[in-house]
Amino acid sequence: xxxxxxxxxxxxxxxxxxxxxxxxxxxxxxxxxxxxxxxxxxxxxxxxxxxxxxxxxxxxxxxxxxxxxxxxxxxxxxxxxxxxxxxxxxxxxxxxxxxxxxxxxxxxxxxxxxxxxxxxxxxxxxxxxxxxxxxxxxxxxxxxxxxxxxxxxxxxxxxxxxxxxxxxxxxxxxxxxxxxxxxxxxxxxxxxxxxxxxxxxxxxxxxxxxxxxxxxxxxxxxxxxxxxxxxxxxxxxxxxxxxx
Numbered sequence: 001x002x003x004x005x006x007x008x009x010x011x012x013x014x015x016x017x018x019x020x021x022x023x024x025x026x027x028x029x030x031x032x033x034x035x036x037x038x039x040x041x042x043x044x045x046x047x048x049x050x051x052x053x054x055x056x057x058x059x060x061x062x063x064x065x066x067x068x069x070x071x072x073x074x075x076x077x078x079x080x081x082x083x084x085x086x087x088x089x090x091x092x093x094x095x096x097x098x099x100x101x102x103x104x105x106x107x108x109x110x111x112x113x114x115x116x117x118x119x120x121x122x123x124x125x126x127x128x129x130x131x132x133x134x135x136x137x138x139x140x141x142x143x144x145x146x147x148x149x150x151x152x153x154x155x156x157x158x159x160x161x162x163x164x165x166x167x168x169x170x171x172x173x174x175x176x177x178x179x180x181x182x183x184x185x186x187x188x189x190x191x192x193x194x195x196x197x198x199x200x201x202x203x204x205x206x207x208x209x210x211x212x213x214x215x216x217x218x219x220x221x222x223x224x225x226x227x228x229x230x231x232x233x234x235x236x237x238x239x240x241x242x243x244x
Contacts, residue, residue: 010203011060011171012036016069018055018226029055031226033069037171042197042204042216044234047223053207054175056223060205061173062090074170091120095164097193099176101156103148103163110135110144113162120167127166134162138192154185161192172196174206178213190216 018030030052037043037060045053058064059071062078071078074093078086095116103112113131118124132144138158148156157177164172174193178186190213197204197218206217214220214234221231 008038009036010039010201011073011205012071013056013060013066014070014072016056016059016066016071018052018059018064019067029226030059030066033226033228035060035221035228037203037205038219039170039203040198040200041218042194042206044206044208044214044217044220045223046208046211046214046220047229049209051223052226053223055226057173057175057205057207061094061096061171062086091116092167093170095167095169095172097157097160097164097172097174097177099179101148101153101160103156103159105148108145108147109140109151109159112148112159113166115163116167131162131166134166135159138162152185153181154188157181157185157189158192161189161196165196170202172202172204174204174208176208176210177206178208178210183212186210186213 012035014034016030016033017028019026019028033052033056035045035056045056047053055064059066060073062071062073066079073089076089078089081089110128110132113135114124114127117127117130132141135141135144138161140155140158140162143151143155148159151159172193177193178189181189193204193206194216196202217234219231220234222229
């Protein structure tokens, strides 16, 4: 799991350790973790609450630094970038999807989806027009001028997906994207993420404990107590992981 050939892998962390200060001591939450994310695939990182899943996601996406080890996205060593260059890289190469949607209440659906492009200097009208085309593809073409509060939870998560994909990122990271959704809305959202993961130049990482969606994964990695304990393919009959 440690190859970093950018022709195959969009992102990887190698031998990552993460410590957090705890008073006069430190708590180690990741123990020598290595994960590679292959282009054209959806990888799920699963395990009990507190096992380190979100910490891995945060380190892979450059929002949290590792105590030691390396972090590579599209051939770029994130752990070696300055703060300004890291922010610029994340803005252009990484898309984020969260459980709580994190939409701006005062912006329209199209404006929310356009935020990454606007932040990268794309003119407002061009960005919202591009976002509108993507939203139409995601089934929200009739809702472009609505505010988030006028949408259902599943529709708001689609807007969040559009926002994450609008700038064509190489890596999309999703933190519990279906936890706040019912089964039908969750499957609809996962079908969209599955489609996004089929892009040959993109990898999708989903952190989840929702076994209803395991069947959408190309690969599942299990964590426990800050360590990778196994990986394999989803068993469609039992929602368990079948080792390869």
